[in-house]
Amino acid sequence: MSLSAPTCIGASVSRIDGPAKVTGAAKYAAEYVAPDLAHGYVVTSRIARGRIRRIDVSRARRVAGVIDVLTHDNRPQMAAQDDAYRDDVAPEGAPFRPLYNDRILFSGQPIAVVLAEDPEAARFAATLLGVDYDEEPHVTDFLGQRDAAVAAPKGAFGPPPARGSVETALEAAPVRHDADYYVPAETHNPMELYATTAIWDADGRLTVYDKTQGVQNAHTYLCGVFGLKPEDLRVMSPYMGGGFGSGLRPQYQVVLAVLAAKALRRPARVVLTRAQMFELGYRPAMIQRISLGADADGTLRAIAHDAVTMTSRYEDFYRQETGWSGLLYACANASYAHRLARLDLPTPCDMRAPSAATGVYALECAMDELAVALNMDPIALRLKNYSERDQHSGDPYSSKNLRACYEQGAEAFGWAGRAPEPRAMRDGDELIGWGMATGVWEALQMSIGVRIVLSANGHAEVSCATSDIGTGTYTIMAQVAADMLGLPLQDISIRLGDSTLPRSPVEGGSWIAASVANGIAATADAIRADVLRLAQGLPHAPLAGAGPDDVELAEGCVVSRADPSRRTPIADALRHARLERIEREHLTEFAAPKLAHNTHSAVFAEVRIDEDLGLIRVTRVVSAVAAGRILNAKTARSQIMGGVVWGVGMALHEETLIDPAFGRIMNANIADYHVPVNADIHDIEVIFVDEPDAEINHLGVKGLGEIGIVGVAAAIANAVYHATGTRVRDLPITLDKLRR
Amino acid sequence: MTQLQTTEVPAAKNPSLAPPDKLAVTLIVNGVEQTLRLAPWTTLLDALRDHLNLTGTKKGCDHGQCGACTVLVEGRRINSCLTFAVMQDGARITTIEGLARNGVLHPLQQAFTDHDAFQCGYCTPGQICSAAGLLAEGKPLTRDEIREAMSGNICRCGAYPNIVAAIEQAMGRT
Amino acid sequence: MINFDYVRATSAADAVSRIAAFPGAKFIAGGTNLVDLMKEDVERPPRLIDISRLPLNRVEDIQGGGLRIGALIANADLAGAPPVAQRYPLLGDALRAGASGQLRNMASVGGNLMQRTRCCYFYDLATPCNKRRPGDGCSARDGLNRAHAILGASVACVATHPSDMCVALAALDAIVHVRGPTEGRALALTDFHRLPGDTPDRDTNLEPDELITAVELPPKGFAEHYSYLKIRDRLSYAFALVSVAAALDLDGDRIREARIALGGVAHKPWRDARVEDAMRGEPANAATFGAAAQALLRDARALAHNAFKIDLAARTVVRALTQAARGTPQSQTDKRIG
Numbered sequence A: 001m002s003l004s005a006p007t008c009i010g011a012s013v014s015r016i017d018g019p020a021k022v023t024g025a026a027k028y029a030a031e032y033v034a035p036d037l038a039h040g041y042v043v044t045s046r047i048a049r050g051r052i053r054r055i056d057v058s059r060a061r062r063v064a065g066v067i068d069v070l071t072h073d074n075r076p077q078m079a080a081q082d083d084a085y086r087d088d089v090a091p092e093g094a095p096f097r098p099l100y101n102d103r104i105l106f107s108g109q110p111i112a113v114v115l116a117e118d119p120e121a122a123r124f125a126a127t128l129l130g131v132d133y134d135e136e137p138h139v140t141d142f143l144g145q146r147d148a149a150v151a152a153p154k155g156a157f158g159p160p161p162a163r164g165s166v167e168t169a170l171e172a173a174p175v176r177h178d179a180d181y182y183v184p185a186e187t188h189n190p191m192e193l194y195a196t197t198a199i200w201d202a203d204g205r206l207t208v209y210d211k212t213q214g215v216q217n218a219h220t221y222l223c224g225v226f227g228l229k230p231e232d233l234r235v236m237s238p239y240m241g242g243g244f245g246s247g248l249r250p251q252y253q254v255v256l257a258v259l260a261a262k263a264l265r266r267p268a269r270v271v272l273t274r275a276q277m278f279e280l281g282y283r284p285a286m287i288q289r290i291s292l293g294a295d296a297d298g299t300l301r302a303i304a305h306d307a308v309t310m311t312s313r314y315e316d317f318y319r320q321e322t323g324w325s326g327l328l329y330a331c332a333n334a335s336y337a338h339r340l341a342r343l344d345l346p347t348p349c350d351m352r353a354p355s356a357a358t359g360v361y362a363l364e365c366a367m368d369e370l371a372v373a374l375n376m377d378p379i380a381l382r383l384k385n386y387s388e389r390d391q392h393s394g395d396p397y398s399s400k401n402l403r404a405c406y407e408q409g410a411e412a413f414g415w416a417g418r419a420p421e422p423r424a425m426r427d428g429d430e431l432i433g434w435g436m437a438t439g440v441w442e443a444l445q446m447s448i449g450v451r452i453v454l455s456a457n458g459h460a461e462v463s464c465a466t467s468d469i470g471t472g473t474y475t476i477m478a479q480v481a482a483d484m485l486g487l488p489l490q491d492i493s494i495r496l497g498d499s500t501l502p503r504s505p506v507e508g509g510s511w512i513a514a515s516v517a518n519g520i521a522a523t524a525d526a527i528r529a530d531v532l533r534l535a536q537g538l539p540h541a542p543l544a545g546a547g548p549d550d551v552e553l554a555e556g557c558v559v560s561r562a563d564p565s566r567r568t569p570i571a572d573a574l575r576h577a578r579l580e581r582i583e584r585e586h587l588t589e590f591a592a593p594k595l596a597h598n599t600h601s602a603v604f605a606e607v608r609i610d611e612d613l614g615l616i617r618v619t620r621v622v623s624a625v626a627a628g629r630i631l632n633a634k635t636a637r638s639q640i641m642g643g644v645v646w647g648v649g650m651a652l653h654e655e656t657l658i659d660p661a662f663g664r665i666m667n668a669n670i671a672d673y674h675v676p677v678n679a680d681i682h683d684i685e686v687i688f689v690d691e692p693d694a695e696i697n698h699l700g701v702k703g704l705g706e707i708g709i710v711g712v713a714a715a716i717a718n719a720v721y722h723a724t725g726t727r728v729r730d731l732p733i734t735l736d737k738l739r740r
Numbered sequence B: 001m002t003q004l005q006t007t008e009v010p011a012a013k014n015p016s017l018a019p020p021d022k023l024a025v026t027l028i029v030n031g032v033e034q035t036l037r038l039a040p041w042t043t044l045l046d047a048l049r050d051h052l053n054l055t056g057t058k059k060g061c062d063h064g065q066c067g068a069c070t071v072l073v074e075g076r077r078i079n080s081c082l083t084f085a086v087m088q089d090g091a092r093i094t095t096i097e098g099l100a101r102n103g104v105l106h107p108l109q110q111a112f113t114d115h116d117a118f119q120c121g122y123c124t125p126g127q128i129c130s131a132a133g134l135l136a137e138g139k140p141l142t143r144d145e146i147r148e149a150m151s152g153n154i155c156r157c158g159a160y161p162n163i164v165a166a167i168e169q170a171m172g173r174t
Numbered sequence C: 001m002i003n004f005d006y007v008r009a010t011s012a013a014d015a016v017s018r019i020a021a022f023p024g025a026k027f028i029a030g031g032t033n034l035v036d037l038m039k040e041d042v043e044r045p046p047r048l049i050d051i052s053r054l055p056l057n058r059v060e061d062i063q064g065g066g067l068r069i070g071a072l073i074a075n076a077d078l079a080g081a082p083p084v085a086q087r088y089p090l091l092g093d094a095l096r097a098g099a100s101g102q103l104r105n106m107a108s109v110g111g112n113l114m115q116r117t118r119c120c121y122f123y124d125l126a127t128p129c130n131k132r133r134p135g136d137g138c139s140a141r142d143g144l145n146r147a148h149a150i151l152g153a154s155v156a157c158v159a160t161h162p163s164d165m166c167v168a169l170a171a172l173d174a175i176v177h178v179r180g181p182t183e184g185r186a187l188a189l190t191d192f193h194r195l196p197g198d199t200p201d202r203d204t205n206l207e208p209d210e211l212i213t214a215v216e217l218p219p220k221g222f223a224e225h226y227s228y229l230k231i232r233d234r235l236s237y238a239f240a241l242v243s244v245a246a247a248l249d250l251d252g253d254r255i256r257e258a259r260i261a262l263g264g265v266a267h268k269p270w271r272d273a274r275v276e277d278a279m280r281g282e283p284a285n286a287a288t289f290g291a292a293a294q295a296l297l298r299d300a301r302a303l304a305h306n307a308f309k310i311d312l313a314a315r316t317v318v319r320a321l322t323q324a325a326r327g328t329p330q331s332q333t334d335k336r337i338g
């Protein structure tokens, strides 16, 4: 490694893709054009369960400009077996096959795509389809299905094994807290509409511009579904207007666009409407019961966490929602249960900090309630049960500086000035509440390929098939490469979002930053060794005898670490060998870490609530985060801030409303599905505490995409309690719930 | 049960399936006069994106609920998804592509970059055009007023505090 | 959206004669409600008559006081017009409480009066709705009705009128001027919108071939004691759960005249003359305001999910009256309720 004096890594560098984004030059999936482009408009089911008896397309076909209407009756060939539709992140079950047959699995399911010369004609014709259904009774009422829910299968995401004896410990505990917490279904709502543009090239190969968080996942999937040869398909997503998990799995518009391109032998584009996007997946609603038992001094004796979540009838989606409870705090006895309610809805999917946003919400509200019962400061209770080890495995952490998060967060927030009793702080008609919560997420890394092409003119191109969904990947890749290659940032160019580039996992789970940064470092090591070898080929080589670890790349030279005056310009080394460039592609694999590894945060929130009317304002949030080495202080802060904004939405606004009579989502638009607007967001302070980590990976990077949201809703809910004395356990906390 | 996908209202029991009559529409976009032949059902947003290939203006909802499609018409910010292009015949329209001058970013574009006022970038052209329209109204603005005035532009990435800071920078306050 | 044709009206008379000649045609002004509903296929006019360029966009003083507001002035321009700011600040505040900066630049006064309900079933063609097609049934009655009406609803329809502007206009006793193919007429704003009854498909008493030309405000603007207080689920860019336009004319601490209009609670802006009459001569204090709020909501009826609105509306009335009496109207930018 050559990281003696990083200049770019960690710095507050402005996004390198910023100019493209602020000028409108950055192109998203629906913005690629080709001559003769056909436009597809999707028609969706109005019933939640049953069969299509007949689709009458005759009137639609007569609309001027309509080219074709594809349905399950007349679509081109697609794979039949479920396996072909199982993508990298598919849960157990039989994946949804768009336009495959007459079966209706959920309301809003695509049943036809109208293809026309212009989008307006397609949209008009879509209203003229006549559809006969054989309707069957559906069930979408989650709360009503609580008792009918079945145990989640013991897959990779099943609850961890219990430890100790929870029942005995709960019985013996002098202080107990039991309560149900509810999080409704929520919808990602990235700002960009889901879209795919599929364009043929002269040789009959297809380039698919897709809104996806994983170009290679989509590539493999499409090859399977359509029996395409891998080399005949390229999936591109250089810019993505937000994903938040909704783009991890290939979404159905990509299938429809390729179907259309195949059926018409023309380029085709399919853009979904905002309403249609609500059927692509959602954070599953969740009922959780938490039972805590503690000694009078706050020592936790038992944690029991039971959850029921919703899923579709064709796939069992769940994550380790309950496991976070047993992980975070030292406690000898812990048990978990997870059941699934299978409903006539589309399968849920990962949504920002899946499982932790919801599971930790319940745990951290319960901890607050326990602190109240114990008459203890909420931070003191958490410190009392602070764990230096992963409570599941018993392993120590590669690094864990949550303590500093509590300290620095409390300090910045002014927590010491908090009056402990509820309703004790007010300003005129407003009650003021301060609440806090802990956040936790994983620090994962996945094997990743990186290619570096270093040119004699001092420019390097770094490429990887990963995506930048707003996370800042372009920029951190350039920063790491600049330091590793000893080049100025502007001499690095980044390529990503292209399935032909070196292998990358999907962009999710906060694993990309750590994976790609270390991948670049490792590839740069190989480049350095190459350069050194070439430099040593020069006559009177100043670096004769040096090994790769004795030198670094800096200032466009390969330089001896021991004696920086011994150096050879990279350009000289390459030119001497008559090379214009050297190229290295390297797959970096990460050994299973020996130590436990997580990111943590402490979140502090201030709410002001009009006592009479219940109007809630979140006026201050401090989020102190321990996440290893921060690669870019500016974009990292934005990531956390964005997570906090999501937490505000989760706490106060967001809820996907399903009418059980129709089995339809009734607020499938962003006027009725509320997300925070600018006026809802006030001061957010982000603190990154020092957390050196020499174990997790070479660079000590952990990732930031998810940790920002975890704990925020709990901190706000706890603040609402502190302000009002009313405990609202079902989200979102709308003003009517304070009045009950 | 047979269902038409659309419940028909009496006024248009049998809507015409014939091609819509196209009308000549002149738009002065970023200072350049453009004459297009458009059907009445083409919105200003779709005219910009599909007919002029000015895809910097974004579509986030198509229903006036997000602000991604914000452009300036005669200097005023509007949602281009809720107006038909024919209604804007003769109008001067400024889009995100028209803000930079001779390759120099508009102060708002620079400020958005400096303050990291975006992540995925999809709401960004709308935010910037909206802010440009707001600043053109010429009133001094407190931070609360900026927040309120910018509330018609949703940023799902949650860049709001940075957006406010960027607007303050562009207003000459840092 | 269906295939429609488009004509531009050259004058108010031209607009009216064109619409009379083409049943089913619709006027389009700002487009912010009509284009939205056309994209959802809720509205399917075969012809649009563009009135947006008609010169009905002036704000003029009326002799002897009062103000005449052209039907096509944009909501933002009306909110910022000096006579509104000085003499009818309640109206300016209500306008600023609605929609977003962009939408207010587009939306016209006439269109705002005519905007249709935001009931989610009305928007979803897969669900029955009497307002969309009479006789189909009302999905909201036994469905998701947290946002629906607590006053004046019928078995056929429990929708609310979503406007903020109209609530202030109702409080100000505004008059709507309309022009038909043969003659013009004037309607009190409080008679302009209808209760749903068994004809929920009709939102207003405007005839299909009539054009709104202006809104007239009587001289009395209550510029000293007023407040527009809007309660919603997020702090901006959201429709009201409940809103209150309160205006007081005070003689010392006695009430000479009171006006209270409620939004978000009924199929029309809600006023009750009996309640206002009873406040005459009473002290402007909590007891009077509380009694008025109770009286206003005496006949309120809850559906399964909106019971909270009754209490919320009562409290909002009291608060808005208190703000009005104090002379500290609710700020539309600082979201703290004063």
Ligand SMILES: Cc1cc2nc3c(=O)[nH]c(=O)nc-3n(C[C@H](O)[C@H](O)[C@H](O)COP(=O)(O)OP(=O)(O)OC[C@H]3O[C@@H](n4cnc5c(N)ncnc54)[C@H](O)[C@@H]3O)c2cc1C
Pocket (backbone or CB within 6 Å): A671, B063, B064, B065, C026, C027, C028, C029, C030, C031, C032, C033, C034, C035, C036, C051, C071, C072, C097, C098, C099, C100, C103, C106, C107, C108, C109, C110, C111, C112, C113, C114, C115, C162, C163, C164, C165, C210, C211, C212, C213, C237, C238, C239, C240
């Ligand atoms: C996302 C969103 C949020 C909103 N939030 C709010 C809010 O918080 N508060 C609020 O009050 N409003 C809100 N609105 C609604 C907005 O105020 C209305 O859409 C707007 O006022 C309609 O005016 P317009 O000129 O655009 O009408 P158009 O859409 O042009 O027309 C609407 C209807 O009025 C008819 N019409 C228009 N002018 C006349 C006339 N002169 N004579 C006869 N008929 C006429 C048209 O034929 C049409 O049927 C919101 C809208 C959106 C899209």
Ligand code: SF4
Pocket (backbone or CB within 6 Å): C117, C119, C120, C121, C122, C128, C129, C130, C131, C132, C137, C138, C139, C140, C141, C156, C157, C158, C159, C200
């Ligand atoms: S409340 Fe009125 S608008 Fe809503 S579904 Fe019922 S009839 Fe339709």
Ligand code: FES
Pocket (backbone or CB within 6 Å): B058, B059, B060, B061, B062, B063, B064, B065, B066, B067, B068, B069, B070, B079, B080, B081, B082
């Ligand atoms: S696309 Fe116009 S407001 Fe969302």
Ligand code: FES
Pocket (backbone or CB within 6 Å): A191, A241, A242, A470, B117, B118, B119, B120, B121, B122, B123, B124, B154, B155, B156, B157, B158, B159
């Ligand atoms: S930057 Fe992604 S929505 Fe604003």
